Amino acid sequence: MVNMTEEEKQQSIEAFLSIIRKSENALAHMKPGAPQTKLLEKRLKAARIGADVLHACWEGKDLDVSKEDLIEAKGVLEGLLLTLPSFLEKLKPGSGQRTYIERRIKAFQIAVSYLHDSVN
Template identity: 40%
Template sequence: MTESLSEIVQRQSIKAFQSVIRKSKNALQNMVEKGANTSVIEKRLHAFIVSLDILEHTWNGKEDQHYDSLEISEARQVILNLLPSIERMMGKSATGTPQYTLLERRIRAFQLAVQAMEQKCVEVLDKD
């Protein structure tokens, strides 16, 4: 899966996750300050972190965080559930704009993370 990906695509995907994690942390902090329910953003933030860790482990040999198959599967499902809304947002953006490029890279990063998590789940289940 990931062997044929260019280093540029890998780097862009990692940056896309770093960006969404940073934005999610800021959103979470704002929600906490306002006393809002944070369960959805916390779940998404955790899924983004798991996704980034798995991509970095897969591509860069980063230390394996040893997520169990349930945790990986839940993170994968969160990412899959977010893809349609990001794709709709992309459809409303003009091609060639910074927003379009950001969404395009985010979609690609999410798709690659889903693939990596599927592979990781198989590896974890094979160990058990």
């Protein structure tokens, strides 16, 4: 994962930014305090940290996130990684949706790898 092209890096960042946008839009329509809202807030926080980690690693920036938040984000992203492959089975090879999920999986894997290095 260290040897990534600039295009692959950009696609990974864009995958996280897309997740963040979609989560923020969904959150705006949800009931505050509901279990689904809390879950989405947790996933949104993990996505933001994932994007920040990628930026920090690739651009040599400092990461201003607590170790506890890094550990939590890693766990959330690992959990999401377990669910994403099931979506691939339902999608036609070469379709835009499949490409989108594949890029999301790759972005999550990279972020989890960097998070693992950051917390150890």
